[in-house]
Amino acid sequence: MGRLIQTLQPEGLGVSMRLENAPRLAEALQAAMPGWPLDRWPASAAPYRALAAWWEEGCYYQAVPAREGPRRLPGIATATCSLIADLIPEALKALPSMxxxxxxxxxxxxxxxxxxxxxxxxxxxxxxxxxxxxxxxxxxxxxxxxxxxxxxxxxxxxxxxxxxxxxxxxxxxxxxxxxxxxxxxxxxxxxxxxxxxxxxxxxxxxxxxxxxxxxxxxxxxxxxxxxxxxxxxxxxxxxxxxxxxxxxxxxxxxxxxxxxxxxxxxxxxxxxxxxxxxxxxLDEAPVAAPHPQPAPAPRGSQSPAESPDTAWRRLPFSAEYALGEECFLVDVGGGVHRLSAVAGGIWRLLGIEPLTSAEVAALLAERFPDVERSRLGRDVASLFEDLAVAGLVAPADP
Structure with missing residues (x-):
């Protein structure tokens, strides 16, 4: 009995799908990708590398690079899903601007x-x-x-x-x-x-x-x-x-x-x-929501942030972006950090000169007179600790 080989080429990709003895799978792929044009190529004329799948002894299989054996796909929708999932990285490669x-x-x-x-x-x-x-x-x-x-x-x-x-x-x-x-x-x-x-x-x-x-x-x-x-x-x-x-x-x-x-x-x-x-x-007016507080960073037995007299300076970072009242920082390692309006204001103050948590707490006390000074001190110390763990600040040189 001869082999039936079909090759489907999704529009815009440099990879095709080579299906052996799987005509129902070819129909299923076209049905599951109704808005994505698929060209059919004769097996001998297919110009691109291929994702290979086949039907054998009552089950679908798919070849997987760097894997010892093929992937077993027990149903037609499961096989369709597996092949489409492998097309997504190819789409990202083919559309580098997206x-x-x-x-x-x-x-x-x-x-x-x-x-x-x-x-x-x-x-x-x-x-x-x-x-x-x-x-x-x-x-x-x-x-x-x-x-x-x-x-x-x-x-x-x-x-x-x-x-x-x-x-x-x-x-x-x-x-x-x-x-x-x-x-x-x-x-x-x-x-x-x-x-x-x-x-x-x-x-x-x-x-x-x-x-x-x-x-x-x-x-x-x-x-x-x-x-x-x-x-x-x-x-x-x-x-x-x-x-x-x-x-x-x-x-x-x-x-x-x-x-x-x-x-x-x-x-x-x-x-x-x-x-x-x-x-x-979608037609309702936006309602402001409070910014959730981040979980506190793990602390050792003693931390420089616990001392109100430790001055803090900013460390090098890659980028800073404002979104509304919030601030987003990209550190030198590529990590993204989100600062609330208050934390972003403190960050900008540190860009002018090093400050201690006691100095920052005193400034905040003028802005928020109804908040206890002890709480302000704890919150500022926690912020400096979090920024230090993220590699964004460090104690200033004496």
């Missing part, structure tokens, strides 16, 4: 609402709910960020983990069943038309960032406003740019779109109620 963001994204009123990744928070299920409500999905897992700060779709269908939650609203459950495209026991790809799924290369400006907190049993969806700094930190943490990306350059790219960008925390259980809350929340 940044990959690990997030879901949907279009609302001509702008994108981004849902940065949180483990098992329901990004894909929420994307399905937006699609069921008539909105267009740009991503359920990876969105490309262009050099001018717009989000670009890859054209991949949302992929849901199975089994679906038993508490799923009946209308959404029917929508998912009626839009079954490729599925097995682990995954279910949604079949969406052009009105509900953006095609490869379609771009829209970013309109809001919403962090997800899915809590089973939550009686009603709520949307709490956060500062733009919360959204910036989450996007920095979900960047897929790779090990060689420069945090300073990434901050420069993200900062222009973060100014005045609504950010929120969505607590929900019912995905359809969450859709309604997000859409309604």
């Amino acid at each position: 940044t990959g963001l690990h997030c879901a994204a949907v279009e609302v009123q001509g702008r994108l609402v981004l849902f940065p990744a949180t483990h098992r928070a329901g990004k894909s299920l929420l994307s399905a709910a937006f699609a069921a409500a008539g909105y267009r999905v740009f991503a359920d897992d990876v969105l490309m960020l262009t050099a001018d700060g717009q989000g670009m779709a890859l054209g991949l269908a949302p992929r849901l983990r199975l089994p679906l939650p038993p508490s799923l609203p009946s209308g959404l459950a029917r929508f998912i069943v009626d839009h079954d495209d490729v599925s097995d026991r682990r995954y279910h790809y949604l079949a969406l038309d052009d009105g509900r799924l953006a095609g490869h290369g379609v771009t829209r400006p970013i309109g809001a960032i919403v962090m997800l907190d899915r809590l089973p049993g939550t009686p009603a969806a709520s949307l709490t406003r956060l500062s733009p700094g919360d959204g910036l930190l989450r996007l920095l943490g979900q960047s897929l740019a790779g090990e060689e990306h420069d945090p300073s350059r990434l901050l420069e790219r993200l900062l222009p779109m973060m100014h005045n960008l609504p950010c929120g925390l969505l607590r929900y259980d019912d995905p359809m109620a969450a859709v309604e809350r997000v859409v309604a929340g």
